[in-house]
Amino acid sequence: MSPSSFIRVDGLHKNFGETPVLRGVDLGVKKGESVFIIGRSGCGKSTLLRCLNGLETFDLGRIHVGGVQIQMSSGSRVPERQIRELRKNFGMVFQSFNLFPHLTVLENAIKAPMVVKGLSRAEAEAVAVPFLEKVGLKNQLLSFPHQISGGQQQRAAIARALAMNPKVMLYDEPTSALDPFLVDEVFQVMRNLGEEGMTQIVVTHEHRFAQEAADTVIFMEEGVVVEAGPAEQIFSAPTDERTRQFLRRYS
Ligand SMILES: Nc1ncnc2c1ncn2[C@@H]1O[C@H](COP(=O)(O)OP(=O)(O)O)[C@@H](O)[C@H]1O
Ligand SMILES: [Mg+2]
Structure with missing residues (x-):
């Protein structure tokens, strides 16, 4: 993981009851990077975003954002103050x-x-x-x-989110509820923000947009990051068989 990452996630585990949902997620996001997360429904994408901004607690691992670090191990108390600091980003x-x-x-x-x-x-x-x-x-x-x-x-x-001057924008399937002809106007706004240097993490099923706007694409399956790389590599020459299978089915 690059030391220049603004966000670093190491070994993130999250269970809902007895069910493991995140099973050791590692990722890094640099300042100004647009990172797109793809993967099947239920693989843990929303949960990962929600852990990042403190809407969910997690059980094990570490999240580091700017100067804020949250580390959890068995028996750790939930660090409310750090979570508030985390969320400000x-x-x-x-x-x-x-x-x-x-x-x-x-x-x-x-x-x-x-x-x-x-x-x-x-x-x-x-x-x-x-x-x-x-x-x-x-x-x-x-x-x-x-x-x-x-x-x-x-x-x-x-715009409402931007008015709080966040350092990172998180989007969870921002166009999934839209009529197809309204999708592009939202993507255009996100594309412009990315070009202006906003750091963005985008969960989407719109692979064409990911291909065009992502610096890095992350493919998740069953609560882990299977593969991460430049958009053209993930979509044209994925190295993991699970990524290939997913893209064959969903592209
Ligand atoms: N609050 C919750 N309580 C129990 N299970 C949950 C909760 N939120 C999500 N899950 C389960 O966790 C798994 C991952 O969900 P989610 O992160 O929403 O996946 P994705 O966003 O990739 O579709 C799913 O099996 C889902 O049913
Ligand atoms: Mg989701």
Whole structure:
């Protein structure tokens, strides 16, 4: 694993009850890298993202993000303070948009900066509005989520996450709930962010987009990383038979 990694995960194990879901995940993510995670449903992709940003605890192993490290071994207490520190690094975008339905696009984006960071409304707007404009929602600031398309909602969710100035963006199947013709507008926003140097970890079944936008692709199966490498290598010349089988079936 490269010493220049901003994120390092070593030997991550996570069980739900008796069921092992992550069984020793190792990975590294460098600053500015766009890492795409592919793999079958149920292989642990969402759980991995959720462990990274502290939405789930884990049982064994180590997560290192910037200067924050969380190490768990049997009997470790959950380090609440470090988990809060860990979480500050991440913005997360989910499949189902997760906008507050009773708040406008603008209010959605200024809520956390005001509540969590204690910014005034004017300060929060000064931070959030440029991100909303950047994702193409300049004219939808006062719309409610139900008044805009799924693609616009997902772009609003991205801007809302950016308004907290995360160092890393996590996306969990960000286009899976969208009509196919709305997928590209969301990908375009993610592509632009990647080109501007945002560090991104993207779980997706959209292999064509992964192929085009990923610096690194990680193939997971049954709770482990089977293979990681440059997109062209993973998609054109995977070295592991399990990766080959998966791509034959799902590409
Ligand atoms: N909160 C939970 N409680 C129990 N089992 C869970 C929970 N979340 C996920 N799982 C199980 O863990 C496995 C991995 O799930 P997940 O990380 O969501 O996979 P993926 O995102 O790759 O589809 C699945 O078998 C799933 O049923
Ligand atoms: Mg998932």
